[in-house]
Amino acid sequence: MNQPKYIFITGGVVSSLGKGIIAASIGRLLLARGYKITIQKFDPYINIDPGTLNPYEHGECYVTTDGCETDLDLGHYERFTDIRTTSANNVTTGKIYKTVIERERKGEYLGRTVQVVPHITDEIKRRMLQLGAVGDYDFIITEIGGTVGDIEGLPFLEAIRQLKWELGENAVCVHLTYVPYIAAAGELKSKPTQHSVRELQGLGLQPDVLVLRSDRELGRGVLDKVGHFCNVEKDCVVQSIDLPTIYEVPIKMAEQNLDAVILRKFGIVCDTEPNLGEWKNFICRREQASKEISIALVGKYDLQDAYKSILECLSQAATYNDRKIKTHFIQSENLTRSNIEDYLSTMDGVVICPGFGQRGTEGKIIAAEYCRTRDIPTLGICLGMQMMVIEFARNVLGLNNANSREMNPSTPYNVIDLMEEQKSITQMGGTMRLGAYSCVLSIGSKAYEAYCKTNIQERHRHRYEFSSPYRQQFEEAGMLCTGINPESGLVEIVEIPACHWYVGVQFHPEYTGTVLNPNPLFMAFVKNVISKQE
Numbered sequence: 001m002n003q004p005k006y007i008f009i010t011g012g013v014v015s016s017l018g019k020g021i022i023a024a025s026i027g028r029l030l031l032a033r034g035y036k037i038t039i040q041k042f043d044p045y046i047n048i049d050p051g052t053l054n055p056y057e058h059g060e061c062y063v064t065t066d067g068c069e070t071d072l073d074l075g076h077y078e079r080f081t082d083i084r085t086t087s088a089n090n091v092t093t094g095k096i097y098k099t100v101i102e103r104e105r106k107g108e109y110l111g112r113t114v115q116v117v118p119h120i121t122d123e124i125k126r127r128m129l130q131l132g133a134v135g136d137y138d139f140i141i142t143e144i145g146g147t148v149g150d151i152e153g154l155p156f157l158e159a160i161r162q163l164k165w166e167l168g169e170n171a172v173c174v175h176l177t178y179v180p181y182i183a184a185a186g187e188l189k190s191k192p193t194q195h196s197v198r199e200l201q202g203l204g205l206q207p208d209v210l211v212l213r214s215d216r217e218l219g220r221g222v223l224d225k226v227g228h229f230c231n232v233e234k235d236c237v238v239q240s241i242d243l244p245t246i247y248e249v250p251i252k253m254a255e256q257n258l259d260a261v262i263l264r265k266f267g268i269v270c271d272t273e274p275n276l277g278e279w280k281n282f283i284c285r286r287e288q289a290s291k292e293i294s295i296a297l298v299g300k301y302d303l304q305d306a307y308k309s310i311l312e313c314l315s316q317a318a319t320y321n322d323r324k325i326k327t328h329f330i331q332s333e334n335l336t337r338s339n340i341e342d343y344l345s346t347m348d349g350v351v352i353c354p355g356f357g358q359r360g361t362e363g364k365i366i367a368a369e370y371c372r373t374r375d376i377p378t379l380g381i382c383l384g385m386q387m388m389v390i391e392f393a394r395n396v397l398g399l400n401n402a403n404s405r406e407m408n409p410s411t412p413y414n415v416i417d418l419m420e421e422q423k424s425i426t427q428m429g430g431t432m433r434l435g436a437y438s439c440v441l442s443i444g445s446k447a448y449e450a451y452c453k454t455n456i457q458e459r460h461r462h463r464y465e466f467s468s469p470y471r472q473q474f475e476e477a478g479m480l481c482t483g484i485n486p487e488s489g490l491v492e493i494v495e496i497p498a499c500h501w502y503v504g505v506q507f508h509p510e511y512t513g514t515v516l517n518p519n520p521l522f523m524a525f526v527k528n529v530i531s532k533q534e
């Protein structure tokens with residue numbers, strides 16, 4: 001096994017610069033040169049994981065194969081690189097402190113005072129090196145959440161400072177900053193970047209490479225000036241300007257040799273280009289698509305980040321079907337029987353989104369009814385699938401007030417119910433059915449048509465399930481259970497063969513779609529949206 005090399009990525013000036021996209025792009029470029037890589041993210045907040053966080057706080061919660069609830073940046077890592085991340089790829093301050101405090105309670109610090117330095121920083125370093133110790137990687141990209149200057153980020157930066165010293169030529173720091181354009185002066189300003197680098201230097205860290213985010217071309221003058229004032233070689237300062245799609249970022253970075261200068265910092269000389277053929281084909285196809293499809297996302301939030309992976313999967317599937325996609329966020333809370341026509345009649349397809357809690361669920365049920373009776377291609381995901389089941393129970397089976405026990409604990413018809421093993425659980429965090437589970441598909445079903453095989457694995461994040469005692473009643477009335485978990489017998493997929501394409505899945509297919517390997521279910525959905533449109 002090699003000694004892996006570490007690329008640390010920090011951010012300065014403001015948040016939301018897209019550090020995750022830059023980390024994922026560097027990963028893609030190194031893969032395109034044949035290296036083995038992985039990417040990890042360290043988040044300085046105290047929550048153990050983002051599972052309990054509101055999407056307004058932190059966007060979507062991404063779920064790994066091994067059932068860890070993680071930051072949405074891990075979704076970018078997987079979509080850009082096709083690597084599979086695990087719980088070891090996302091570490092929070094909460095996890096670090098939990099480990100240290102548990103060790104203290106066991107008496108493992110042998111009477112010493114437990115402190116941020118060295119005990120917390122040592123645990124951060126241990127976690128940073130852990131992936132390299134268990135896997136065979138050439139490069140480990142480590143992104144630090146937050147912005148340089150945040151109090152909570154300090155232990156992470158101190159850990160990097162120490163590691164950079166210990167790893168010597170096997171560590172490189174990339175710092176991402178922002179260059180604002182001041183319209184009144186008509187000027188681009190590099191001063192915030194200089195201050196941010198100085199802040200890092202004050203902590204003993206010298207960035208090796210700078211990536212400057214901006215809404216416009218910076219020009220060599222600005223880049224050289226920043227290099228000059230920040231002790232960074234001129235060709236190690238690159239720009240990352242706003243682009244029509246995040247998927248162009250790896251290409252723009254390659255054009256400026258970002259991967260080559262990072263490799264040079266490790267003492268690796270490369271005179272070839274990264275192999276981005278397939279990636280470029282994807283971008284080309286995306287640009288060439290002219291026809292458009294309109295897809296509604298019926299959910300609780302009209303917030304991009306809350307449905308990040310769903311949006312990306314839809315957009316990948318659209319590209320591979322040579323279509324542009326227009327997505328419309330529809331807040332299900334606003335839907336009524338009398339206005340549903342206004343919202344959905346012009347849509348080519350509808351996704352009924354996942355979610356938790358009662359708010360907006362009746363609107364999702366109204367949307368499900370509209371799509372089923374008008375035969376609009378529909379994909380229901382997790383809570384969306386549950387609402388399709390409830391709608392069918394109420395309106396086709398005549399089970400009045402059928403519901404999920406999550407929304408109405410005393411429903412007379414609990415067509416969606418709590419799993420037995422969930423009933424005794426009192427803690428909220430990390431206690432759902434999480435991670436990848438197997439599912440066996442019925443030959444001849446729409447689901448089978450999508451995946452082209454009988455055994456699949458998709459990731460889950462939920463507490464409630466289709467209530468099996470009702471299965472026969474549903475199937476006799478035309479809603480079939482076409483995906484079943486082989487171990488537990490739980491229903492994973494429902495569909496109505498009489499409709500053009502009306503499929504609900506208990507799992508989250510959006511976590512497995514990548515740029516080079518789009519998710520089969522989203523592909524089938526978009527394909528059927530197009531065939532229905534035509």
Ligand code: GLN
Pocket residue numbers: 353354355356357381382383384406461462463464465
């Ligand atoms: N709230 C539902 C459950 O826990 C669905 C969860 C989801 O959509 N991810 O079963």
